Amino acid sequence: MASMLDGCTPWPEEFVDRYWAAGHWRGNTLDNLLRVWALQYGPRTALVHDGTRITYANLNRRVDRMAAGFRLRGLRPGHRVVVQLPNVPEFVVTVFALMRLGAVPVFCPVSHRASEVSHIVHVTQAVGYVGPSTHQGFDHTAMAGDVAAQGPFLRRVFTREEPSASSSCGGLILQPHLENVASAFVVGAAGTGLAASSEA
Numbered sequence: 180m181a182s183m184l185d186g187c188t189p190w191p192e193e194f195v196d197r198y199w200a201a202g203h204w205r206g207n208t209l210d211n212l213l214r215v216w217a218l219q220y221g222p223r224t225a226l227v228h229d230g231t232r233i234t235y236a237n238l239n240r241r242v243d244r245m246a247a248g249f250r251l252r253g254l255r256p257g258h259r260v261v262v263q264l265p266n267v268p269e270f271v272v273t274v275f276a277l278m279r280l281g282a283v284p285v286f287c288p289v290s291h292r293a294s295e296v297s298h299i300v301h302v303t304q305a306v307g308y309v310g311p312s313t314h315q316g317f318d319h320t321a322m323a324g325d326v327a328a329q330g331p332f333l334r335r336v337f338t339r340e341e342p343s344a345s346s347s348c349g350g351l352i353l354q355p356h357l358e359n360v361a362s363a364f365v366v367g368a369a370g371t372g373l374a375a376s377s378e379a
Contacts, residue, residue, distance in 0.1 A: 209278055213239055213242065213275055221234060222235075223235055225238045241276075242279055246276040252335060252337075253335060254277075254306070256281025259285050260285060261287050262274060262309050264339060269339050273309050282307070285303045292317075296326050297326045300326055305333060306333065306334050307336075308327075308333055308336045308337065309337045312338040312340055320338050323354070324354070335353065339352075
């Protein structure tokens with residue numbers, strides 16, 4: 180079973196013993212479950228969104244690619260990352276990828292704005308943010324930039340791009356102006372691994 184984060188209150192021992200004895204707890208992490216499901220149910224549908232279906236095997240591959248992309252872009256085990264995505268497949272891929280990396284996803288409603296997101300970043304000491312570039316007319320990229328400018332924690336901002344002519348399947352893009360890098364990178368949400376994006 181995964182170790183508990185510092186500062187978390189453990190379950191009372193009588194519950195722990197009861198849950199293990201009853202088989203409710205088996206020492207699995209959600210990430211390990213996805214790996215097992217990918218082997219057991221590979222071609223079966225895991226996610227459905229609009230007209231898109233993603234199999235367990237494909238979901239597992241996307242999670243691997245995105246976790247590798249996050250690692251390449253500087254996220255490490257134990258890092259907290261605010262996840263503020265709407266109900267899209269990238270939400271599931273992102274959360275599993277962060278867990279696979281050993282990072283800690285910090286869930287944030289997509290309706291929250293700068294004051295709430297800034298508070299969450301400060302309280303959790305989150306070093307990363309994953310959100311939509313825009314959602315329902317609101318510019319999340321600019322908001323995340325403002326939160327990052329307040330320092331000292333937030334150092335990596337990834338935004339989800341909607342499918343368009345330049346990106347047929349969308350993806351997560353690291354915002355270069357928020358990290359002093361030369362170009363943006365698409366992180367494998369589209370199942371393409373980590374690739375430079377000249378359009379970003």
